[in-house]
Amino acid sequence: MSRNFIIEEHDGKFFAPDGRRAFPFTCPNCGHEAYAAQSLLMDMGMNLGGGFCSKCETSLDLRMTPDLDGDSMDAFLRGGAP
Numbered sequence: 862m863s864r865n866f867i868i869e870e871h872d873g874k875f876f877a878p879d880g881r882r883a884f885p886f887t888c889p890n891c892g893h894e895a896y897a898a899q900s901l902l903m904d905m906g907m908n909l910g911g912g913f914c915s916k917c918e919t920s921l922d923l924r925m926t927p928d929l930d931g932d933s934m935d936a937f938l939r940g941g942a943p
């Protein structure tokens with residue numbers, strides 16, 4: 862996955878160029894707000910994903926966090942997730 866893919870916004874939801882839903886997350890290392898698309902595992906119902914911060918390039922574990930407005934995404938330093 863590209864680390865700097867273009868995110869489009871439609872009706873308050875974010876999409877990657879390939880049509881996947883994408884979600885904003887805050888980098889736990891530097892605080893930068895970045896975006897990541899849903900992973901294949903998330904599409905299959907497993908709440909596992911990974912990505913990189915587009916600013917500091919830290920490798921991150923990503924988890925979906927269901928909330929009242931839909932889903933959001935939380936990022937954890939790799940290896941530090943419970």
Ligand SMILES: [Zn+2]
Binds near residue numbers: 888889890918
């Ligand atoms: Zn970062």
